[in-house]
Amino acid sequence: MKNLSIYTLPKGTYSERATKKFLEYIDGNYKIDYCNSIYDVFEKVDNGGLGVVPIENSIEGSVSLTQDLLLQFKDIKILGELALDIHHNLIGYDKNKIKTVISHPQALAQCRNYIKKHGWEVKAVESTAKAVKIVAESKDETLGAIGSKESAEYYNLKILDENIEDYKNNRTRFILIGRDVKFKTLPKNYKVSIVFELKEDKPGALYHILKEFAEKNINLTRIESRPSKKRLGTYIFYIDFEDGKEKLEEILKSLERHTTFIILLGRYPVFD
Numbered sequence: 001m002k003n004l005s006i007y008t009l010p011k012g013t014y015s016e017r018a019t020k021k022f023l024e025y026i027d028g029n030y031k032i033d034y035c036n037s038i039y040d041v042f043e044k045v046d047n048g049g050l051g052v053v054p055i056e057n058s059i060e061g062s063v064s065l066t067q068d069l070l071l072q073f074k075d076i077k078i079l080g081e082l083a084l085d086i087h088h089n090l091i092g093y094d095k096n097k098i099k100t101v102i103s104h105p106q107a108l109a110q111c112r113n114y115i116k117k118h119g120w121e122v123k124a125v126e127s128t129a130k131a132v133k134i135v136a137e138s139k140d141e142t143l144g145a146i147g148s149k150e151s152a153e154y155y156n157l158k159i160l161d162e163n164i165e166d167y168k169n170n171r172t173r174f175i176l177i178g179r180d181v182k183f184k185t186l187p188k189n190y191k192v193s194i195v196f197e198l199k200e201d202k203p204g205a206l207y208h209i210l211k212e213f214a215e216k217n218i219n220l221t222r223i224e225s226r227p228s229k230k231r232l233g234t235y236i237f238y239i240d241f242e243d244g245k246e247k248l249e250e251i252l253k254s255l256e257r258h259t260t261f262i263i264l265l266g267r268y269p270v271f272d
């Protein structure tokens, strides 16, 4: 049987770790294919296969690029979700010689206090693994990278410091994206993600949406606004909620009255 592709960020990234975890639950033969950026993952998945990308971190909040791309790539849906503990490492040659640390912007932000304490310069790149690769290839002792244990092993560099994230409870949620998937086992919990624009900019407009959820006794797990990109001060809203007894079509219908558009980003299982 032909191997299908599951696309994610480069070898050694936390996204690769999440992909391996997803593969434990997915039915079928998938081969991991690596992409340089979240945008590339969406582009590949648009032509078929599956993808795994980060969507939210417990310290830094949403990965806004993922949010925007879910809206842009209309045929790509969220098919599953899982969260991982993220423990960052300082990777390189000699901690005392470091002047600049390189990493993904989310990882740099999650270690902001640690970096500040050492007075290092920072440089952002597309992924934590790319940062480690740059440090390995440059052989420059004044550079350090922030990344996973796997990436240090893969590029044969030393771990100079462990658990350097500023907050202990550092977790990132990853989503499985694509058009369709079959799982071997299904968990108990399901979630729904939607995005919409309010019909009118008037007092209580968002309240009417929230009221529909409150009256139906549906638990929201996330609400977030992003610029609509049409005009300054206009927003679209992303809402995640627990999937319960209520019929999804009925929920969406009740919200339609208050929105100019509403898109279902996915109804999907949440794995541990």
Ligand SMILES: O=C(O)C(=O)C[C@]1(C(=O)O)C=C[C@@H](O)C=C1
Pocket: 009, 012, 013, 014, 015, 016, 054, 057, 063, 086, 104, 106, 107, 126, 127, 128, 129, 172
């Ligand atoms: O660069 C990586 O290792 C990634 O998988 C990306 C990413 C992110 O964008 O949030 C994933 C988990 C961590 O929060 C830091 C970086």
